[in-house]
Amino acid sequence: MISLVVNGKTREVGAAPGTPLLWVLRDSLRMTGTKFGCGIAQCGACTVHLDGVPVRSCVTPLSAAAGKKVTTIEGIGATRAGKAVQAAWMRNDVPQCGYCQSGQIMSASALLAKNRAPSDADIDAAMSGNVCRCGTYNQIRTAIKDAAASAKGA
Template identity: 75%
Template sequence: MATINVNGRSMKVDASPDTPVLWVLRDELGMTGTKFGCGMALCGACTVHLDGAPVRSCSLPVSAAVGHRITTIEAMSGTPVGKAVQTSWVANDVPQCGYCQSGQIMSASALLAKNRKPSDADIDQAMSGNICRCGTYNQIRAAIKQAAASLNGRA
């Protein structure tokens, strides 16, 4: 039994200590917005924030998350950056199949939280861990830039 903090709430979970956070979220807490893609931190579909930094939850044992804040896609509309990114994603109709997009949005939000004017190289650096098999990459780039502009306009 461990207690983890997910989206600001303390949750008691029954998983074995080696269980990846991904499966605690999905199978135990029923939070299925975070996706399984590879299980080896190679595709980014499972990206969540750990104390604000993007991490691959498929490779993060729940024991290592104790004492840290986990934020998932389900809570992103509650943060100014997350809201701006989601709004921009909608405005650009980014998703196709949509399966990778939770992870894309988590990586993009983490980028914009620390860098409000990302260059193309910054975007490549922050987003190249996230695979999109539908090839929405150019729309992702455009949406990140639009979200940055809207955040700067408000600042």
């Protein structure tokens, strides 16, 4: 059994150490908010935080997450940045099909946690690893700026 802390709770999982964290979250823990998109870290749909740092869970082996704090879309609302980002996503009606949005929100939350007033270039750098096939990029950009502004006022 390997122990990891997911959204503040300690979880024991029996999966092989080489199993990608994505499939541990989904198939072992039934936490389906984290999405499978490409399996090779090309789309960002599977983004989670390991000790606050955004990683692609589809290429992160369980062994690399052992003992670390894993934050997923199900838990990001408990963080200051995550709460602001989710609220901004709702205010701006960002999602269309919605499939990529967990990953988008995780990347955006990590950006805002370390950069309270991201520029367009900062947003490009932090968000260009996340593909949205519905093309909601402009709404994502608007929502990130909205989240930054609301967090500043809070």
